[in-house]
Every structure is written in structure tokens, then in C-alpha cells.
Amino acid sequence: MTPTELSDAVRTCLLEAVREREPAVGSLTAEQVPAQVRVERPRSREHGDWATNVALQLAKKGGVAPRDLAGALAARLGDVDGVASVDVAGPGFLNVVLSASAAGELARTVVEAGATYGTSTRRAGNCINLEFISANPTGPVHLGGARWGAVGDALARVLAATGADVVREYYFNDHGAQIDRFARSLLARAHGRPAPEDGYGGDYVGEIAAQVLAAASARGEDLLALPEPEAQEVFRHEGVALMFEEVKRDLHDFGVDFDVWFHEDSLHASGAVDAAVAHLKASGSLYEADGAWWLRTTDHGDDKDRVVIKSDGQPAYVAGDLAYLRDKRSRGADLCIYMLGADHHGYISRLKAAAAAFGDDPAVVEVLIGQMVNLVRDGEPVRMSKRNGTVVTLQDLVEAVGVDAARYSLSRSSVDSTIDVDLDVLTRRTNENPVFYVQYAHARCSGVARNAGAAGVRREDGFDPALLTHPTEQAVLAALGEYPRVLEQAAELREPHRVARHLEVLAGAFHKWYDECRVAPLGEEEVTDVHRTRLWLAEAVRTVLAAGLGLVGVSAPERM
Structure with a gap:
């Protein structure tokens, strides 16, 4: 049973209790039942395989005690196939234990789904314009731009994996x-x-x-x-x-390609800037003062209103931003995400004000602000660029550690935090190197399959999910089950680093399992369903590791 299937089962139990007007649900209506019930892994395995606080969320709406609602749900959920037991804990949490066969069935689910496991169509029909890097064309891509390249491309992949139509765009500042x-x-x-x-x-x-x-x-x-x-x-x-x-x-x-390379100069040459300004003047969104035309950005949190047309009649820089947003929307973008550097906080209110001026909900604009990247070796800052002379470039980093290590190290941390990229760590083939740790887990999975095949272990000859009972197997299954939720959170919160961090959790669980449980039999030992079923589990891990590495733009080697 997957977390999604358990979530659906909890929701079905809720709807049945509402429909039958069970006293424990009070005045709760079907419309108040969420479309998705969130289930999570409890911090302690002693509390079960999965937990949900849905009773705490809905009790007030129904005018009932949370524990009473949780108790009614527990009684119904306990009759669901694959659920071994359900306990009510604390003020109204539900802790669910799955039967061994239901828990182990996840391995086959993952393998049969392949690369689509964890993906969804939740954002289907939603066109997202994702603009990132957009550095001035006056020098090579620097380390900050490299970070946006890794994170932006990973975010595009994550959003696409949840159904969105993503347009990767680079705004080339070739005017000014x-x-x-x-x-x-x-x-x-x-x-x-x-x-x-x-x-x-x-x-x-x-x-x-x-x-x-x-x-x-x-x-x-x-x-x-x-x-x-x-x-x-x-x-x-x-x-x-x-x-x-x-x-x-x-x-x-670096593995980063764009759908649109947009030239700022084209906005001025085509008359798009003049047209945008004329539209805003006609609609009353601009006001005149001191011989200049201003946009009321203070209405959206800016510290001051911004000049759009200067007193000499020339457009200010923000005029291009206005025309550019209008152009994006005219191309069908439902949401415009801008990924900007640490010195661009003022653009948040500025761009939202621009959206409002054109009659849009300011929410059609999102601005992600990224922090700095420091390159270090032996704990000391590295200044290794010869071509640029002042800052480290993308090319410098790739030459030092390779594309995979560079992309992974830049995308595994939240963009709102400054990071230190340690060259010594990234060139080591040890578990201390996070990209090696994850890639090695994938290579080990591939090795398991090769060794099992040589020993006559074939997945198609048998699968018994009830045999996956070893504690390390339960930990692997738990990490596999969490992957869809992690992927959705990464998309919703615009945080692709969550995928990378979860791959490290899965890799860690797999490495422990690898040390404890054998897939290929020893010596003259007979091949059994235990070996075959474990081979399914290894393939499930390989499937998710490969898919997750693909989302952060990193290769999944079969040998290392």
C-alpha cells in the first residue's frame, strides 16, 4: 500500500462516516473533507508506519472532540485491506500499522511504475514561465549564476514532474x-x-x-x-x-538549456516598452510628478514608488520589466517565476505592482531570492579564476569537480541560505561526498541486479511482499513511500533541494540494507522467494534513485 492509497482510504472512511451521519463526525459535511488527506511517517517507528492528524483538522468544523472523530475513523480504517492496526494517540492523531504484505507491496508498485513513480498531474494545464540566471552578457557565468542554473533547471524538472507546462527562459540584458x-x-x-x-x-x-x-x-x-x-x-x-x-x-x-532566450533590447526595438507605458498611462496606473511618470509600487510593499519614465522622457529600467511581464503573460504564462540574486529584494514588490497595474492578481508573479556561494578548500576561500580575474566562474567549478558534483552540490541546499562548496569533499570518492554517496547507491543497486542474475535470481519467478520484514527493509520501504510526498513538496514550495536530501535518506537506508540482507544466495544455497523479493526491492530503490537524480540533473551510473 502506497501513502497515496492510504490517504485515499482515510478519505473514503471520512466520507462514509459523513454520509452515514455517524455521531462522531458531528455536523461535518462532505465538502469540508479535504481532497487529499496528508499522511506522514512518524518520527518513531514505535508509533506505526504512517500517521495523520486529519481528525484534529476537522473536529472543530464538525463541532466534535478530536479523539472521538479519530476513534470513529480508526474503527473504519481497521477494516481496510492491508491495514494491520490503527491507534488513536494524544489529542487525536491516528497511527497506522500496515500488514507486512501491504507494506512490501510498495516495492512492486515502484518497479511497475518505473520513472513515473511519484509523479503526478496535479499541475496539468498550468503554464509556468520560469526565468533564471539572466546574467548580464558582459562576462562568463559566475558561481552565483551557476547555482541558479542548477537550481532553476532542477525546479523546472520538478514542476514538470507534477504536470506543469514549464517554459525555461533566460532574459538577456543587452540594453543599457x-x-x-x-x-x-x-x-x-x-x-x-x-x-x-x-x-x-x-x-x-x-x-x-x-x-x-x-x-x-x-x-x-x-x-x-x-x-x-x-x-x-x-x-x-x-x-x-x-x-x-x-x-x-x-x-x-552544464546540462542547462532554455526554451526561450529573450533579448531585453527587443522590447525597446519592437516598441513593446512604449506600448506598455501607453497602456498604463491610459488605465491610470501611472501618475505624473516632478516631470516624471511613476508606478505605485508602495501599494505592494515597496519602500518608495518607482519612476517608469524619467523627467527627460527616457524609460527607466523598470519600464523594461513592465513590458517584459506583459510579454510573458501574452505568451500564455499562468505563473511567472523570477529567480533573482541576493541584491534584488526590491524586485518582489516592483514586479507584483507591475502585475496589478496590468489588471492581474499579483500572485501571478513569484520571486525567489538566492544567496551567495563560497568556494572553499581546506576551509579557506578559493580564488581560482584566471579568465575573469575577480570571481569564480561556472567553467572553473566544472573543471575542478565535474558537472555532476557541481550540479548536486549547488542544488542540495535551500537557495535562501549561503552555501560553502568544498572542493576537497566533492573530489573524494567517499561517503562524505553526498553526490558520490547517492550515485554509489545507484551503482550498488545495478551491481545487485548483475550479481543476482549471475546466481539465477530472477524477479519474474516470484514476489512475496510479506517476506520484507527485516528492519532495514522496512526503513527502505519507508523512504520509498515518502518520495511522492517529497516531490510534491519540492514543487509546491519551489525547493528542489528536498529531492536531493531525500535521495540521501534513501541511499543511507539502502546502504544499511545492503550490509544486512543478501539478494544473491551464497555457495550452494537454493534460490528462494526471499532472494527474488529482495531483488524487487533493490530495483525499486534503483528506480527512485535514478528518477530523483534525473530531477536534479545528475547522472545515475551503473558502475563506479
């Missing part, structure tokens, strides 16, 4: 002062001069400048002979394009 500074930096490097005071340093600037010069030379042009304003425009156009291609290439090599 930073592009001017980048072009001036390229031009200066091409002439052999130091970067402007407000420009960009690092070896990559010289590399991009050299590529622009080489391309011009191949066309028969000498950029350095041109007037500097003309040459700077060429460096702007071609240098940004080259930087953009490098960013795309690095992210692709």
Missing part, C-alpha cells in the same frame, strides 16, 4: 549602460589600453576582443583604423554576440 561599458572595454583591450575605470577586466575581455578583430580582418576590415565610435559599435554588436554564445555553450555543457 553595462553594454556600453563592455564595448568600451573591448575597444580598449584591442588598442592595448587598460580597461576604463568603470569597465570590465579579466583575460576573457582580451579573448573576445581578439575574436572580433580576427573576424573583421577575415572580412578585409581594419577595426583599429576606424574612428573609435564606429569601432566601438562593431565591438558592441559582435562582442556581445560572442559572449552570448559562450554563455549558451557553458550552460549547455
Whole structure:
């Protein structure tokens, strides 16, 4: 019996008690019974296999005592096939013990479901625009952007696994002062001069400048002979394009690809910014003061209203944000999730105000704020970037530890916490390295299957779930049963790190089981249903580990 099946059984018992007007339910109605009853693993196995507090949640609505409602549910639930016993604990908790066969049946359920186990259609029909990284095109992807790449891609996979139609989007900031500074930096490097005071340093600037010069030379042009304003425009156009291609290439090599690469400059060139501003003026969402046009962002928690059109008539940066949100919504996005850096807290109220100004519920906008990443070795900060000169890049990290270790280490922690990525730990092939620990569990599962096959153990020859009674087997089954709930929580809370952390729990349970229980018989020992059933359990673990690693964008090796 899966947790979902138990949840459905509890709900059915509730509805039956309501329909039969059992006194213990009081005035509770069918409409007040939740569509899903939450069941969880109790902290102590002495309290049973699963627990629910649904009686505590509903008793007040029915005007009854929680323990009375829990008692009525326990009596009905005890008659459900696969339920061994139900106890009422404390103020009204229900602790459920499954029969051995019902608990063990989960292994076959997982194997037969394959990669779809734990997935759902809960968000079917919901189009989510997920924008992440969106770094300026003035340098390689840095370590913070790498974190957003790992987390954003994992979140996209998690949301898709729960039925959502996810559009991965990268907003390319190719309009504004930073592009001017980048072009001036390229031009200066091409002439052999130091970067402007407000420009960009690092070896990559010289590399991009050299590529622009080489391309011009191949066309028969000498950029350095041109007037500097003309040459700077060429460096702007071609240098940004080259930087953009490098960013795309690095992210692709990191396993992160986007459905939409959106250019900020297109909003201005197409007239989308002017159209958005005109619409907001006509609707009265903007007001004029001191010669400028303002958006009332203070209505949504901002510390001050924001200028949209400056007193000189030029659009402020927020004007592009307004047009961009409008464009996303026009493309069918039901929800727009922005993943922004630690210095972007002000954007939360700003973007919600933008949504409201266009007549939307501010809830169509969500902003996730990520914190910094520190690279350490021997407990000391690492400054290893040669190309960029000032910060560590995605490419630096991948070269040091590989894609799998980089992605896993960046996505296994909540984004609202600063993390230290320890290079020493991530290069070790020990249990101290979390990605090795999980991948090794998957490789061990594959090894179990190979060894069992060589010994003549075949899953198709037998399965008896009642035989999975060893304490380590119960722990593995518990972790398998929790996976669907963890996946749903990861989607609902926008926290893909929950999947990675649960894989570590499952891997830990599996490693202990591996040390205690044999799948392949020893010597002349006869193959029995115990061996066959344990092979089902090993395959169930392998299935969930592979699926979970896939959700965080990490490979599931069969040998290590």
C-alpha cells in the first residue's frame, strides 16, 4: 500500500462516516473533507508506519472532540485491506500499522511504475514561465549564476514532474549602460589600453576582443583604423554576440538549456516598452510628478514608488520589466517565476505592482531570492579564476569537480541560505561526498541486479511482499513511500533541494540494507522467494534513485 492509497482510504472512511451521519463526525459535511488527506511517517517507528492528524483538522468544523472523530475513523480504517492496526494517540492523531504484505507491496508498485513513480498531474494545464540566471552578457557565468542554473533547471524538472507546462527562459540584458561599458572595454583591450575605470577586466575581455578583430580582418576590415565610435559599435554588436554564445555553450555543457532566450533590447526595438507605458498611462496606473511618470509600487510593499519614465522622457529600467511581464503573460504564462540574486529584494514588490497595474492578481508573479556561494578548500576561500580575474566562474567549478558534483552540490541546499562548496569533499570518492554517496547507491543497486542474475535470481519467478520484514527493509520501504510526498513538496514550495536530501535518506537506508540482507544466495544455497523479493526491492530503490537524480540533473551510473 502506497501513502497515496492510504490517504485515499482515510478519505473514503471520512466520507462514509459523513454520509452515514455517524455521531462522531458531528455536523461535518462532505465538502469540508479535504481532497487529499496528508499522511506522514512518524518520527518513531514505535508509533506505526504512517500517521495523520486529519481528525484534529476537522473536529472543530464538525463541532466534535478530536479523539472521538479519530476513534470513529480508526474503527473504519481497521477494516481496510492491508491495514494491520490503527491507534488513536494524544489529542487525536491516528497511527497506522500496515500488514507486512501491504507494506512490501510498495516495492512492486515502484518497479511497475518505473520513472513515473511519484509523479503526478496535479499541475496539468498550468503554464509556468520560469526565468533564471539572466546574467548580464558582459562576462562568463559566475558561481552565483551557476547555482541558479542548477537550481532553476532542477525546479523546472520538478514542476514538470507534477504536470506543469514549464517554459525555461533566460532574459538577456543587452540594453543599457553595462553594454556600453563592455564595448568600451573591448575597444580598449584591442588598442592595448587598460580597461576604463568603470569597465570590465579579466583575460576573457582580451579573448573576445581578439575574436572580433580576427573576424573583421577575415572580412578585409581594419577595426583599429576606424574612428573609435564606429569601432566601438562593431565591438558592441559582435562582442556581445560572442559572449552570448559562450554563455549558451557553458550552460549547455552544464546540462542547462532554455526554451526561450529573450533579448531585453527587443522590447525597446519592437516598441513593446512604449506600448506598455501607453497602456498604463491610459488605465491610470501611472501618475505624473516632478516631470516624471511613476508606478505605485508602495501599494505592494515597496519602500518608495518607482519612476517608469524619467523627467527627460527616457524609460527607466523598470519600464523594461513592465513590458517584459506583459510579454510573458501574452505568451500564455499562468505563473511567472523570477529567480533573482541576493541584491534584488526590491524586485518582489516592483514586479507584483507591475502585475496589478496590468489588471492581474499579483500572485501571478513569484520571486525567489538566492544567496551567495563560497568556494572553499581546506576551509579557506578559493580564488581560482584566471579568465575573469575577480570571481569564480561556472567553467572553473566544472573543471575542478565535474558537472555532476557541481550540479548536486549547488542544488542540495535551500537557495535562501549561503552555501560553502568544498572542493576537497566533492573530489573524494567517499561517503562524505553526498553526490558520490547517492550515485554509489545507484551503482550498488545495478551491481545487485548483475550479481543476482549471475546466481539465477530472477524477479519474474516470484514476489512475496510479506517476506520484507527485516528492519532495514522496512526503513527502505519507508523512504520509498515518502518520495511522492517529497516531490510534491519540492514543487509546491519551489525547493528542489528536498529531492536531493531525500535521495540521501534513501541511499543511507539502502546502504544499511545492503550490509544486512543478501539478494544473491551464497555457495550452494537454493534460490528462494526471499532472494527474488529482495531483488524487487533493490530495483525499486534503483528506480527512485535514478528518477530523483534525473530531477536534479545528475547522472545515475551503473558502475563506479
